[in-house]
Amino acid sequence: QVQLVESGGGLVQAGGSLRLSCAASRIIINSMGWYRQAPGKQRELVAAITRAGNTNYADSVKGRFTIARDNAKNTVSLQMNSLKPEDTGVYYCHVIGSAIWGQGTQVTVSS
Secondary structure, eight states: OOEEEEEEEEEEEOOEEEEEEEESSSSSOEEEEEEEEEETTTEEEEEEOOOTTEEEEEETTTTEEEEEEEETTTEEEEEEEEOOOOEEEEEEEETTTTTTTTTOEEEEOOO
């Protein structure tokens, strides 16, 4: 069973930046995604990337977030710039098409 370990969350002021990382315990062929869940809301897709590097983003983060993948290191990252209070939530790494999720990392953006 693949394990995903996330890191990089924290508290930042609006307009600031954070970088999340997700390390997989073995090679992942599937697309990978970052999801987030705000208090009282459903978990939503933030960004996804195929093994070939094709990406897609939620409209709310386009131009601010960048997802990247290093297949040699089995890692996926999410660079988050110009953060807004509405970006606050628990961010999860996910192997798309599977039941594999990371444990989540908290991102809090203060106004």
